[in-house]
Amino acid sequence: MVKKIVELEAKQVELERKLPLAKEDVIAFHPHAALRYRAKVEQIQEALTKGDSAAHEAIQIVRELITETRHSDAQGRACHPRGRGDPGSASLQGTA
Numbered sequence: 061m062v063k064k065i066v067e068l069e070a071k072q073v074e075l076e077r078k079l080p081l082a083k084e085d086v087i088a089f090h091p092h093a094a095l096r097y098r099a100k101v102e103q104i105q106e107a108l109t110k111g112d113s114a115a116h117e118a119i120q121i122v123r124e125l126i127t128e129t130r131h132s133d134a135q136g137r138a139c140h141p142r143g144r145g146d147p148g149s150a151s152l153q154g155t156a
Contacts, residue, residue, distance in 0.1 A: 103121045104121050107121060
């Protein structure tokens with residue numbers, strides 16, 4: 061039994077050593093983020109099935125989800141978008 065306790069204590073020490081590293085990668089989501097996202101996607105789908113007049117409504121729903129856009133060049137450095145064909149990338153930050 062003493063051997064098992066020693067093993068568990070060693071494992072605890074190892075996990076505690078790794079804990080600060082793990083905290084940096086943790087992303088906290090609001091408990092209802094998935095439900096809100098699902099509801100917004102359903103609203104978009106409903107608006108798009110209504111026809112052309114509903115397209116504006118769908119665009120507004122999508123815009124409500126996006127709070128920030130981030131652009132980067134091919135090397136991953138932050139930059140301003142340069143238009144079509146730009147080899148960089150865009151990242152959308154949204155609300156939950």
